[in-house]
Amino acid sequence: MSRNYILAALVVLFAFEVSAQVRNDFDQDGKSDIVFTSTILTEIAWKSVPTMDGATAITENFGLVKDLTIPGYWKESASPSLAIVRLSGESLVWRLFDGSGEVKLVTFGKKGDLVIAGADFDGDMIADAATVREKNGKLIWKIRLNIFTDNFSDRSVSFGKSGDRVSYINYEGDKDWLVVFGKGPKPKKWAQLKLKNLLTGVIRTVKGFPKELAAKSRPRPLPISAADGEDIFLFVTQDESDTTFLTYSPDGVKLSSKSLVGLGFSVIGNYNTDALGEEILFQNNAKIRIYNPISNTVTEKDKVLGTPVGEIVFASPN
């Protein structure tokens, strides 16, 4: 009995350790806040609603409509801060803000690059920046670890082929691995996913994803934390009226499927601490729903008057 007790205590400790950094948790209460931008003419303001109780905590004007807005743990800090990425001429400019305004400006990336945010490839709990571009049929990843700190460092990796969808995932529980998803050697049978550990160079290949997921309008596999602290993959697909959320384990096993009425924005975070793992905040023009794929629960909330934004970003500023 005592042995089981110790094991249970260890499990609790582990669960606490891995969930210590909660996405979008500006008030540090262990739950993701709803962070959203709203447009005032051509400028945007960002707002944060702490812990679903409806009160607005932070409002700050900071950017332009075309900027990418990316909250994240960009510095060594208990709470996240806000960054934007802006296309400036032929370059991408990353700007970090705190409560008093802009505190850092970094030029990283080029026009046309896909910007990737939300990943921590070296596992030191500080957000890293990445860009991907296609070159001669291959995908070239440029990664700047800890971009807004004084000891940033750069990596360049060729990983994936033209047409693959890129992503990342916390694969073994301590850091994010690069992910490419698309057609494999037998495209009529299955879709293929490859993972790469940036630091060790180890590559794993997973076959057996449904080939439909790699078809023309293929969704990107997004990382979402499961109950055990490691990530699983979320695929979001839409038809004319519904949005469907599918989850798969990193080894290609289907875990859940759920369709919700409406089209809209999806943001991943831990919005409901009663359900293990992360949830999807899904806002359409009527309301917000919070869906947990592991417990298969959906809760509802009034919509916010803006665009919800999250740490996990794959986009090109234009």
Ligand SMILES: [Ca+2]
């Ligand atoms: Ca919070």
Ligand SMILES: [Ca+2]
């Ligand atoms: Ca890092």
Ligand SMILES: [Ca+2]
């Ligand atoms: Ca949760």
